Amino acid sequence: QVQLQQSRPGLVKPSQTLSLTCAISGDSVSSDSAAWNWIRQSPSRGLEWLGRTYYRSKWYYDYAPSVKSRITLNPDTSKNQFSLQLTSVTPEDTAIYYCARDQYYYFDYWGQGTLVTVSS
Amino acid sequence: EIVMTQSPATLSVSPGERATLSCRASQSVSSNLAWYQQKPGQTPRLLIYGASTRATAIPARFSGSGSGTEFTLTISSLQSEDFAVYYCQQYHNWPWTFGQGTKVEIK
Numbered sequence: 059q060v061q062l063q064q065s066r067p068g069l070v071k072p073s074q075t076l077s078l079t080c081a082i083s084g085d086s087v088s089s090d091s092a093a094w095n096w097i098r099q100s101p102s103r104g105l106e107w108l109g110r111t112y113y114r115s116k117w118y119y120d121y122a123p124s125v126k127s128r129i130t131l132n133p134d135t136s137k138n139q140f141s142l143q144l145t146s147v148t149p150e151d152t153a154i155y156y157c158a159r160d161q162y163y164y165f166d167y168w169g170q171g172t173l174v175t176v177s178s
Numbered sequence: 179e180i181v182m183t184q185s186p187a188t189l190s191v192s193p194g195e196r197a198t199l200s201c202r203a204s205q206s207v208s209s210n211l212a213w214y215q216q217k218p219g220q221t222p223r224l225l226i227y228g229a230s231t232r233a234t235a236i237p238a239r240f241s242g243s244g245s246g247t248e249f250t251l252t253i254s255s256l257q258s259e260d261f262a263v264y265y266c267q268q269y270h271n272w273p274w275t276f277g278q279g280t281k282v283e284i285k
Contacts, residue, residue: 104276104277104278104279105222105265105267105276105279106276107273107274107275107276120272122273123179123273124273156221156222162227162269163210163269163274164212164224164227164267164269165212165214165222165224165267166224166233168221168222168223169221170221171221
């Protein structure tokens with residue numbers, strides 16, 4: 059059974075960097091059949107896919123155009139986890155952030171969600 | 179990006195009745211569509227993928243249909259645990275996009 063455990067919620071100040079991690083059990087971040095995603099949810103933007111990383115002989119990264127200039131995903135094979143960094147945050151980035159697995163582009167396992175509030 | 183539009187925003191249904199939820203894509207997504215259920219305070223749960231294939235352990239009262247731009251999620255006989263928000267998601271074109279959701283509430 060795949061489980062995704064996300065880091066704790068936090069408060070981030072405007073213009074700073076949001077950082078979250080997602081620890082994987084029951085699968086591998088370097089699996090050749092899975093991809094590892096970040097999705098967020100807010101009342102104003104609904105569910106929004108942000109990006110994903112996956113390993114197919116080398117690491118690949120796909121990012122949503124809406125955040126492409128600010129987002130970085132990093133896999134960590136030693137800890138079997140992956141992380142999200144979102145720079146230059148504004149209050150618009152306040153949301154519940156989820157990590158999720160996909161094998162065929164839909165999301166079959168989700169993390170528990172992490173509320174991130176951007177406020178001074 | 180492909181815009182997914184769900185209707186209605188809220189559906190009031192009595193337990194035991196049928197619920198029909200709609201999802202429309204701004205351009206064809208073929209059958210690359212998934213449905214999710216989300217209960218308050220919980221994470222989304224995959225119900226349907228490929229427009230009509232039930233995910234593991236999803237009861238047979240949930241069914242999906244459609245292709246191209248028009249899709250339907252049907253819950254044949256609503257149980258108490260089915261009252262939730264339902265989202266569609268297209269995975270035909272980058273970036274993947276979700277509908278805004280349909281809330282199924284008790285009538």
